[in-house]
Amino acid sequence: MKKTLSAALVGLLLGTSSLAHANLSINVGAINVNPDSEVSKIDQAPTLGLNVDDDTQLGITIDYALNDNWVLELVAATPFSHDVDGRAGLHGASIGEVKHLPPTLLGQYHFGQAGDKFRPFVGAGINYTIFFDEQASQDLKNVLGTNDVELKLDDSLGLAAQVGFNYALDKNWGLHGMVSYMDIDSDASVYADGVKALTVDVKIDPVVAMFGVRYSF
Template sequence: MKLQSLVLATAAALTMTTAFAIPAGTWTVAAGAHYVDPKSDNGTLLDGDVSVDVDGDVRPTISGEYFIANNVGIELLAAIPFHHDITFTAPNGNIIEGKTQHLPPTLSLQYHFDGYNMPMNVKPFIGIGVNYTTFFEEKINFPGVELNLDDSVGVAGHIGLDIPFAPTEAFRIDARYMDIKTDASLDGADIGEIDISPWVYGVAFVKTF
């Protein structure tokens, strides 16, 4: 009898989860802002002679997600260009400043824990995907020298929480890890790799269609 009760309770829970899951075919759009926070050690150039520091930046973002199955969605994140100051420090302490802009579109496969009777009906989610970062407008404050940063492709992880405040609207808090490494060159000569690999923290308004 206990086993039968457990089976019936499990079946009921699964039925409830399915009934309240985000159904396949659903679209969501999220508009907000994200802060790109590069890792603290961004590598060294010129065989370790020059250390690199990349600062953070915040910009508006937008993402769209299509649910290919119940609670399972494919999301594309886009943003306006992020701006980063870059500090190059030589062993003698001399500093040369540089800067760049980048666009980091990210495609993720995500699972939403909807229909699990969470407190306040919050809806956690996790995701994993790929990030493509393209750099442009690179500049370095060294007369007659041109800085170039190659585009980057790497894995991206995503975790977040949707807090509903209306049937089709929610407030989102999320964090992403992006594996972003770029080969740097001066006047076409390779000088090493800059490892940005940031955590990206954000908030957004989410609308479901």
């Protein structure tokens, strides 16, 4: 159910292409999510903490031009997978692995004129991050003394800010690059034998960078 949300958002924006194909562009390339390096503290044991590593996936962003300067962009990607590792008193321990989809809708202002080859832009919008397929590690199971361990992360809703550029190679093809900051925070809960054992306020707050090719219809 959760995995269908980003597909639905993509479908909604693609539906507008029937109104004006010339206003639609698709950017495809490598996209990296690099979470904040700050350690997230475990509520029940503040001397213990965890951190989330980065991941690179296939990024797909869809631009719909409202006019020569204002654009709506939907950022999507194949699912990101992150290892969650222990920090502080848990240094060296694996906590688990989580996957997520971070569909983000932004309003952008593009500088210059429609015919310019190089068009820098700035943007701001809303991110909704969907966590799924959370897996507790064997290290965490050993610490809790049971193999019946579940790791759950709540979905996140937050703001996003962006800077980037488009560079036209010809009428249809071009290059696309962007860097975004996304406010992604989640409450993580660990259940042992069906009972909540740990809670963590996970601050991911990643810098998201993408570089790829652009095709304008």
